[in-house]
Amino acid sequence: MKNIYNHISILLMLCCAFSCEVANDLDSFEPEFVLDAENAIKDANSAESALTGIYAVMWSPTLSSVAVANVRMGITVSSLFGPDEFDVNNPSVDNGTVAQFYTISYDVINRCNWVIDRVSQLSDSDGFTGNRRMEIIAEAKFFRALFNFYLLRRYGQFYDLDSEYGIVLKTTPSLESVAEPRSTVGQSYDLILSDLDDAIANVAPTTDPYYVGTSLAKGMKAKVLLYMGDFDAAADLAKEVIDNTSDIFELEQIYQNIFVEDFNSKEVLYAPFSRTPDQAILTGVQYTFAFSASPSFFEIAENATVIGGFPFPHDNLAVPIARTNYMRLPLGAFGDKIGKFLNFGDQVDTQFHLRLAEVYLIHAEAEARKTGGNIIEALGSLNTIRLRGLAIPYPPLVTKEQLLELVRIEKIIELAVEGGEEFFDMIRYENLDETGAFKVVDQKSVASDPNKYIWPIPRVSVEVSNGLVKQNPGY
Template sequence: MKFIYIKAICLSLLCLSSCQLAEDLDDIKPLYTLDAEIAIVDESTAELALAGVYAGFRQSNNGSGNPEIYLIPGLMSGMLVNHFVFNNGPEGRSYVANNPLSDATSANIGAYTRMYDLINRTNWFIEKTSELSESEFSSPDRKTTMIAEAKAIRATANFLLLRLWGQFYDSSSKYGIVLRKEPARSAEALPRSSVQETYDAIIEDLDAAIASAPDLRAKYFINKTYAKGLKAKVMLYQGDYTAAANLAKDIMDNSGSNFALEPNYGDIFLDHTTPDLFSSSEVLFAPKGEPGAILGIGNFTGFWASINPTFSAEASKSTTIDGQTIVHDGTRLSSTIYNSGFFGYDTFKYNTRSPGQLYEMVYLLRMAEIYLIYAEADARASNSVTSEALKALNDIRIRAGATSTGGDGFETYPASISLSQFLEAVRVEKQIELAVETGEEWFDLVRYHFIDGFDVTTVKPSATISDKYILPIDAVSIQAGGGVVEQNPSY
């Protein structure tokens, strides 16, 4: 039998969890289930099923892998530290030491299986919704847009998997991820695809979303602009800099008022008391937490992964260009990072666990990152610092309060900046601008290492083994598949 779960607490229709792959699917009969053959029969049940797909982004309990999937990279980069009480076991310490455990993990296996659960949900949804007649839908294109949303979610999950468990920095590598495009109907394990095959699958799904996803339903739903933005990011990771720059520039220039930089940096995050948080023009796509549930990334920052107390010093570090000393930040870090005492240094970007702070999002992609993707990609594509690339970088700094007087301090970068200085400035800018969001600073360190020979140990001294820039697949997952899935090197 083929099952799709209905989670009674939120009335969301869910799909069979990939963490049960060690059992015969015919023997699994969980509570609150519907046979997949009858679960999606018309538009209303398809919408319910799609809500269940989106629910896969939400954290349900410690060790579920969400939000740990966004916080583990921060431990690897040194932006975060594991809490001395709540996350001080061998696994947490192994991320900080850049020597991740390959067996008996919680966060690692939770994040890995959570993403495959999300992919399995999308696969069931796509298959069963595709079988419906368009006459079942109130508008002629709703069936197509729903399937496009699901494909973009699948692309997102595959990308998150690739950058943590695959050698994303080498398109010629055989160490991609296991690609699943069909619902899991048995315990059969599939071998890993190559990195190039993984990128191809991600791009194929994103192209479908760019063509057919909704323009905008709400910022916590997939839309065309997010699909374009994620594709630009994927192309940057893949090294197709011209394509990445062109896509990012298109978003910057042609997305309208619904997708634009917020005038004030703090307005993106700091009001967690109203649903207005979900309406920011800055956001391209950001899954939301359940209001008042105290479940989500904001309930993990501080006690599971505290902000490294030394990270705030990044703001006062500087770059010297033609005798001008330019500091890296103004008030972005000081306005979003605070000492919560026993729970360590925390961030105002998420739910602060205070009364009335009910709303939060996981910022998977926002406009500031699009500007910085463009800046890096354009510079790498042209092998020079173009005026457009420099403007994109400085636009983010100006929004954060930088001035252009030509003196020392928090200033815009001058036209005399060299290419190497510019690329490093973009990396640092992303580290500060996107701090404690999705761990992007770690993946930038890895990319810069393999592209430019950047010495990661200058930022994280313990990161000495390049094979361990990505995580191991937990031994339990490999054993459950009969050894079909090959482990990453050096684990």
């Protein structure tokens, strides 16, 4: 197993020798230091260093800020400073966070392309042991898939496979700015799935949740398949992850332990490694000082669904350490704060990209939605998460429609402020509801314009491309 500690000291060198900094906010690159990148990866050691540079980007404060922005598009937090463009679901084409994430995402993708391209040209005899050369390529492909998926969710009409508004796909390394048109949503998903398939085939199993492993790649593919509406495949793959991770990953028995252990939690499939406060993800700091859980979140948790004539509370608030109560821990003069991110000192906070609990809930939704799905099996996955959270399990009298809504609510409670998943779920549910009964605007009144469900392409990227990159409708 490779050791991240051995590579930390070379990251400053990588920033110079393997820089992909963007001179303009276009989705292509112009490095500040033009060391011959073609020759920067020439053996196993330099390949490991380049891959470590990709992992290092996951500590970026920009990624933390984007996670907070995603959450603010949803319904789980309130800002101490009043609403801004994200709170009212109307980010502008000149918004700094919108531009920064667009830039850093294509930076990471370009780094991945360099690793994939150059390591593919090496041979095992260039210092690699076992299957390590293919593993490095596969890990880079996973990150390329991850950031393409994140780009698609934010800047593309991810909910419509037939839409022309996908993302710009980059598959070759770049040393200069070259504008390219957007691909369709379907084409975007095709590349994401292809990269995840390569990752599943070639990455090594790992017990370290800050590295890419087989369970992570399968879990992320199950999530992508759910977004695509391939519920049969999503259910099967999620179940495979659940059934085959008992010796590597498992649910924490106590919910709070996830956030005490952070990236060392045994149920975390991927969270960036942070060794010192200098490498800390800033999510915790932002939530501690700037946000509180919203009244809407508590209202959802405190409500109940009537099943078989009896009300079943969405969360068990009678338990002091209930998940909902954990979202309003007292912090002196700062008031009630989000308890998931209150670590200071040697133990620093991280950002959770995928937990095993989410895979259970992916399975519950996909199993319920697929043709001929087993409602009892789907309910079992949902209740596993509820029981761990000390909530009352739902009975087998639940209908399919009730179950789907209860899964959505459970994800709000279980995954609150971990990345804004509830907002993407609202968009998916609206587009999947053929009756038109489910509306995003009914969940968040200011989210009344479907064009603003996704972010705009940054203005400068459209302008520099001379119109080759089309702006999203409504912007």
